[in-house]
Amino acid sequence: EAGVAQSPRYKIIEKRQSVAFWCNPISGHATLYWYQQILGQGPKLLIQFQNNGVVDDSQLPKDRFSAERLKGVDSTLKIQPAKLEDSAVYLCASSLEWGQTNTEAFFGQGTRLTVV
């Protein structure tokens, strides 16, 4: 079974530039999450999708961050414009739809973003 795929693995941009991250979840997983992990901290949820609908985006800085999940499969997270404090690892995860017996979450390798 293929895991969660993310790209790119690394990205370095200057502040005020824009950047986009891509995630392909495990096949059949209806729920998709984007997390931000700052060095030395646990991951923090940015947005949660159920199929192509947003379940929770309460911690997403909507003035600069946006995310979409077209057709309920792949997802893209965008930052525009980037700030220095956005330097972090961006993790994508997926799980079966809420209500299923096993909703174990599986994570991708992450994208390490450095804003200079």
Place this chain on the structure above:
Amino acid sequence: KQEVTQIPAALSVPEGENLVLNCSFTDSAIYNLQWFRQDPGKGLTSLLLIQSSQREQTSGRLNASLDKSSGRSTLYIAASQPGDSATYLCAVRGNYGQNFVFGPGTRLSVLP
């Protein structure tokens, strides 16, 4: 609002020791709890998932327990090896399709 803490923040032990990592959460209305391992520069690898109705789960040298009423989970690692060196994170999920709330992690070093 759910808050998750992990103690200790860092741990260094000699190879062969048995060790316990602790996870505490403030809201006992959880759906499940999951333990993850994270190697430097890598994503998270799922270790064990405990449903709220379960008391423990085992996988190889790992055993995770859950006490919902006291808001605690422990991860027991038997006969630790240098390859166990990593950061261990616990995450809890609420009862209403909520996302996973993570603790800050415990950074484990197992010395040969």
